[in-house]
Amino acid sequence: MKLITKAIKDALPAIYSTDGVPLEKKKVICKFFTPDSNWAWYVFEGKPIEDKKDLFFFGMVHGFEKELGYFQLSQLKSVRGKLGLPIERDLSVFKKTYGELMKRVGESA
Secondary structure (H helix, E strand, O other), rough: OOOOHHHHHHOOEEEEEEEEOOOOOOOOOOEEEEEOOOOOEEEEEEEEOOOOEEEEEEEEEHHHHHHOOOOOOOOHOOOEEEEOOOOOEOOOOOOOOOOHHHHOOOOOO
C-alpha cells in the first residue's frame, strides 16, 4: 500500500498553520496505524523535508498515551508491531475532523 499520495501531500496544511484550531476541529489529513498493535498517528499538518524524499508531520499520536507531537514518514516506515507488520494508512480517513473520528470509536477528542 502506498502510504502517501499526491492528494495527501497537496492537502497538508503547513506546519503551525492550525495552531488556533481546537483539537476536536482539526482536520485529520490521514491516519497511519499498526495493524498488529494499538498505535495510531493522526496527521494534522506537514511539510516536505529538504531532500523531498521524506515528510515531517505534526499530529496526534495514540500509543501508550495520547499526545500531540512531531514525526517523520521515514520513522513511521521503520515501525513494526508485535508480529513485525509495517504500518498502514487508513483509507477511510481523509480530511475528517479529529472529533468526528473519535466519536466513531466512542472516545472523546
